[in-house]
Amino acid sequence: MAKFKEKENAREVNVSTKVKQDKATSKVNNGVFVYTGAISVRELASALNVQVSDIIKKFFLQGKMITINTILDDEMIGEMCLEFGYDFQKKVIVEAENFEELVIDDDPSKLKERPPVVTIMGHVDHGKTTLIDAIRNSNLVAGEFGGISQEIGAYQKEINGKKITFIDTPGHEAFTAMRSRGASVTDIVVLVVAADDGVMPQTIEAIDHAKAADVPIIVAINKMDKPGADPERVKQELLQHDVIAEDYGGDVITVNISAKQKQNIDGLLEAILVVAELKELKSNPDRYAMGTVLEASLDKQEGPKATLLVQNGSLKVGDYLVVGTTFGRVRRMTNEHNKVLDIATPSTSVAVLGISEVPLAGDRFMAFKDESEARMIATKRKQIKEAKIRSKANNLTLEDLYNRINEGNMTTINIIVKADSTGSAEAVKASLEKLSSSDVRINIIRAAAGGITESDIILAAASNSIIYGFNVRPDARIRAKAEEEKVEIRLHRIIYALIEEIQAAMKGLLEPVFVEKITGQADIRRLFKVSKLGTIAGCMVIDGVIKNHSLVRVLRDGLIVYEGKLASLQREKDQVKEVKKGFECGMVIENFNDEKEGDIIEAYEMVQEEI
Ligand code: GDP
Numbered sequence: 377m378a379k380f381k382e383k384e385n386a387r388e389v390n391v392s393t394k395v396k397q398d399k400a401t402s403k404v405n406n407g408v409f410v411y412t413g414a415i416s417v418r419e420l421a422s423a424l425n426v427q428v429s430d431i432i433k434k435f436f437l438q439g440k441m442i443t444i445n446t447i448l449d450d451e452m453i454g455e456m457c458l459e460f461g462y463d464f465q466k467k468v469i470v471e472a473e474n475f476e477e478l479v480i481d482d483d484p485s486k487l488k489e490r491p492p493v494v495t496i497m498g499h500v501d502h503g504k505t506t507l508i509d510a511i512r513n514s515n516l517v518a519g520e521f522g523g524i525s526q527e528i529g530a531y532q533k534e535i536n537g538k539k540i541t542f543i544d545t546p547g548h549e550a551f552t553a554m555r556s557r558g559a560s561v562t563d564i565v566v567l568v569v570a571a572d573d574g575v576m577p578q579t580i581e582a583i584d585h586a587k588a589a590d591v592p593i594i595v596a597i598n599k600m601d602k603p604g605a606d607p608e609r610v611k612q613e614l615l616q617h618d619v620i621a622e623d624y625g626g627d628v629i630t631v632n633i634s635a636k637q638k639q640n641i642d643g644l645l646e647a648i649l650v651v652a653e654l655k656e657l658k659s660n661p662d663r664y665a666m667g668t669v670l671e672a673s674l675d676k677q678e679g680p681k682a683t684l685l686v687q688n689g690s691l692k693v694g695d696y697l698v699v700g701t702t703f704g705r706v707r708r709m710t711n712e713h714n715k716v717l718d719i720a721t722p723s724t725s726v727a728v729l730g731i732s733e734v735p736l737a738g739d740r741f742m743a744f745k746d747e748s749e750a751r752m753i754a755t756k757r758k759q760i761k762e763a764k765i766r767s768k769a770n771n772l773t774l775e776d777l778y779n780r781i782n783e784g785n786m787t788t789i790n791i792i793v794k795a796d797s798t799g800s801a802e803a804v805k806a807s808l809e810k811l812s813s814s815d816v817r818i819n820i821i822r823a824a825a826g827g828i829t830e831s832d833i834i835l836a837a838a839s840n841s842i843i844y845g846f847n848v849r850p851d852a853r854i855r856a857k858a859e860e861e862k863v864e865i866r867l868h869r870i871i872y873a874l875i876e877e878i879q880a881a882m883k884g885l886l887e888p889v890f891v892e893k894i895t896g897q898a899d900i901r902r903l904f905k906v907s908k909l910g911t912i913a914g915c916m917v918i919d920g921v922i923k924n925h926s927l928v929r930v931l932r933d934g935l936i937v938y939e940g941k942l943a944s945l946q947r948e949k950d951q952v953k954e955v956k957k958g959f960e961c962g963m964v965i966e967n968f969n970d971e972k973e974g975d976i977i978e979a980y981e982m983v984q985e986e987i
Contacts, residue, residue, distance in 0.1 A: 387690065388663040389745050390480065391472045408463040414447045424460050434459055472749075473756040475666070475698075475742045480688060482660040490659045490722040491532065491539035492652035493561060493685065496596075497582035498568030503598040507568055507635040508544055514641045529670035529683045530725035531712040535645040540652070541685075541723045543670065561668045561685055564651050566644070567619075568596045571605035571632070575613035583617050592655070593619060594629050594647050601634040659722040664743040665691035669699060670725060672735050673797045674826045676932050680704075680734040683727050684720075684741055691720040691743055696750035697731065700739030701761050703754035704731030705747070734826040737798045762835060789816060789878075790841035792832055793823040794848050796935055800871075801825050804846050807871055808878065816882055827934015828854055828865065837861040844874060849931055851976055852897045852919040892927075892980045896920030896957065900975045904962070909944070911969040912962045915977060922979045923954045928965060931976040941966045942979065 402411035402423045409423060421428040428444050434456065435442045442448075448456070450466060457464040496504050511533060530543045543562065565586040569579055586593050595614065597607045611621040611630060620626020629647045633640045667687040675681045682699060684691065697704040707730030709717045720726040735741070744750035791808060795801040805823035812818045821841055822832070828843060828850040836843050836858075843858070845867040850858065858865050868874040902914035915922075924945040930938040944964040945952055955961040963977060971977075 386662055387745070388660070390664050390666055390689070390742055391475055391478055404462060407461075408465050409453075409457045410465050410467055411453060412467050414449060415453065416444070417442060417446050417448060418444050420448060420453060420456060424457070424462060426460055430460075431456055473753045473760065475753075476740050478666075480660075480663075480666075482663070486660045486662060487658040488661055488722075490657050491541050492563040492648060492655070492657055493530075493541045493543060493687075493723055494564045494566055494648055495543045495562040496566045496568060497578075497586070498596075499570070499573070499576035499578040499582075502568045502570040502573065502576070502579070503635045504568050507566075507596065507598065507633070507641075508542070510635045510638050510641050511542060511645070514638070514645070530685060532724065533645065535642065536649065538649055538652075539723070540645060540648055541725065543685075543725075561670070561687065562591050563655060563657055564648055565591050565593050566596050566648070567593050568598050568635075569610050569614075570599045571597045571607050571610055572599055572602045574606075574610050575617065580617055583614075583619055587618075592628075592651050594631065594644070594651060595619065595621065596635075596644055597630055597632045598635050600632045600639065601637045607632055657723075659688045661690045661721050663689040664695065664745060665689040665720070666740070666742045667691075669735050669737050669739040669741060671737055671798055672739075672825055674734050674933065674935065675729075676935060676937070678729050679933075680731045680826070681727060681729055682731055682735050682741075683725055685725045686720045686722055688722060689743065690722070691726065691728075693718050695743040696745070696747045697728075697741055697743050698750050698754045698757065699731050699741040700735040701754060701758040702731055702733045702735050703751050704728075706730050706743075733829075734798070734824055736824055737802065788819050790819050790821050792821060792836050792841045792843045793846065794828050794832060794843065795823075795825060795846035796848055798825045800846055804844065804871055804874065807875055808844075811875065811878055811882070813882075818878075827851075829934075830854065830857055833857045833861055833863050836863040842866060844868065846871070846874065847936060848934055849929065849936055849978065851931065851934065851978075852894075854934075855894070891983065893983045894920065894978060894980045895926065896922045896979050898922055898955075898961070898963070898977045898979075900971055900973055900977065901960075903971060903973060909964050911971055912964055913971045913975075913977065914960065915963055916960050917955050917957050918976075919957055920979075921954050921956045922961065922963070922977070924952065926979045926981065928963075928977050928979050930965065930968065930971060931978055932972065932974075937975065938965070938968045938970070940968055 402409070402415050402419060404423060417428055417431050421431055432442055432444070454464050496507055498504050512531060514533065530541055532539050532541050565582065567579065567582055567586070569575060583593065595610070597610050599605060600607070607630070611624060614621065615624060619628050621628050621630045629651065631640060631644045631647050633644055665686045666689055667685045670683040670685050672680065672682040691706060691709070693706050693709055695706045697706060706728055709720055709726045709728050711717055711724070711726055717726060744753070793801050793804045793808070795804055801823040805820045808818050808820060822835060827848050828845050832843055833854065835841070843863060843865045845865060847869055849867065850865060855865070866877070896917055897919040898915035898917045900913045900915050904912040904914060906912055922945065924942060926942055928940060928942050929936050942963060943966040945955060946962045947955060947959065952961070965971070
């Protein structure tokens with residue numbers, strides 16, 4: 377710790393907007409046309425010292441109609457350079473806001489060994505979860521048992537004095553997206569294959585992911601305790617997928633284990649260390665951190681919370697961050713044992729508080745020395761992302777979906793998903809995407825954890841998307857904004873009902889349904905505990921009207937905390953039938969006493985409505 381303190385100011389920055397970028401404009405240098413990106417016909421003509429009309433003519437002869445202002449892509453630029461006798465070279469300039477593209481060239485003397493990051497993959501029921509548990513509980517340090525938070529998405533294990541970072545992969549089919557991303561933060565994949573079942577479809581899928589990410593595989597042949605266990609058969613089946621075990625002349629290590637009986641788990645961990653050593657995994661801990669979001673959610677008390685995997689550099693409390701398109705400052709960091717950390721070194725995953733919005737799992741993050749720089753980069757990234765989404769947006773609403781399909785056109789339906797956790801957002805996203813058919817493409821332009829915000833409405837209006845809220849509720853202000861922008865918000869609590877609704881819309885079979893109508897909302901200003909009644913919430917009605925005994929829900933930061941019925945509504949000391957906007961009242965909710973000041977009580981009715 378003290379060692380790092382001394383080096384407080386010694387960390388290298390990753391990227392800086394203050395360093396003048398080599399903004400080479402497009403020009404010819406020794407017969408080579410050097411350019412940095414798409415340029416117009418006018419610019420190309422002037423750089424190559426030819427007439428604009430000559431370029432237009434060349435394209436015309438190829439059947440391409442262009443004008444002086446047409447922006448040329450790389451292929452067209454290359455073609456024209458060759459036509460006019462120039463070589464060409466594209467110079468890639470990485471702008472600070474595009475930090476995903478950044479390739480860091482660390483001074484080799486500063487590189488230190490880092491733990492491997494391992495993902496466990498395999499077919500359903502082959503024992504991934506059991507293996508994850510067995511590893512968690514192996515070589516337990518005293519007091520560690522049961523202390524590993526399931527939420528953090530990763531944990532570290534130590535064997536022979538070396539650490540290994542494991543990523544918890546969710547097994548459910550709807551999480552395919554997360555799993556494929558798992559391979560991209562991963563150094564090594566442990567492929568679990570049940571010895572009694574052999575290679576199955578998801579085994580092959582996992583092999584494909586690992587190969588696509590160029591990540592080495594270690595095969596854990598599991599369930600060796602079972603009578604039908606046949607490891608040789610597994611190895612032979614793997615041959616067909618170019619996974620060649622060592623005893624078949626290849627370089628893939630296989631380890632026979634029983635996750636359930638906790639047999640040979642150490643053997644597997646040692647094999648991981650062998651592969652890690654071969655890969656010479658290194659990074660420079662003395663630079664500002666870069667890495668990836670593993671999981672993110674909105675914590676009702678603490679605000680946006682993200683689990684970050686530090687992949688290079690070190691993250692410290694107080695660091696300024698850009699996470700995806702969001703600005704932040706590390707307020708608090710904890711590891712998988714809920715231990716508060718001041719510093720997170722390479723290959724460590726930490727839960728971080730202090731980010732202004734909930735990022736998306738898979739987003740990249742970078743730490744900055746300078747606050748204003750980080751803020752500026754976050755804003756710029758947000759603008760770029762929204763501009764990109766807008767440019768590929770396609771107009772549609774749920775109502776006219778069927779008509780559009782009937783016209784025989786391939787139709788795209790844009791959807792924004794907001795849910796109570798990243799996990800459910802991803803699950804909803806994956807389930808919706810599966811509904812895509814030859815007639816309709818479901819395009820999820822945002823799927824994130826958190827309440828529906830004004831920025832969602834703006835994005836939906838710009839891209840003509842429908843917003844699906846899953847276990848979240850917009851407040852009165854957001855509803856008003858949605859109405860003003862003519863954005864459709866649909867709210868669901870069960871994935872299956874949401875899927876059915878879209879399927880019905882696709883078939884033109886939207887039934888009249890009971891929908892809820894919000895009658896009013898009230899703000900909780902003070903709480904009174906009364907022993908007989910429970911909690912009386914002293915409220916101000918801020919919108920519409922609240923009726924006694926109506927259906928209500930309690931909202932905290934846009935998330936539903938409780939749903940139930942109003943047991944009592946009073947003004948002063950009297951029970952009343954209803955209370956209108958602008959008046960104070962006291963409310964008691966049936967079977968609920970955990971209101972907090974600042975919560976919103978929303979009253980609603982169910983009414984029949986044609987969609
Ligand atoms: P996942 O779907 O890949 O996560 O698989 P699980 O870890 O949930 O395991 C599926 C089933 O296989 C469970 O009933 C486990 O108890 C069982 N199982 C897992 N590992 C072993 C093993 O080594 N031996 C035996 N006999 N059963 C196992």
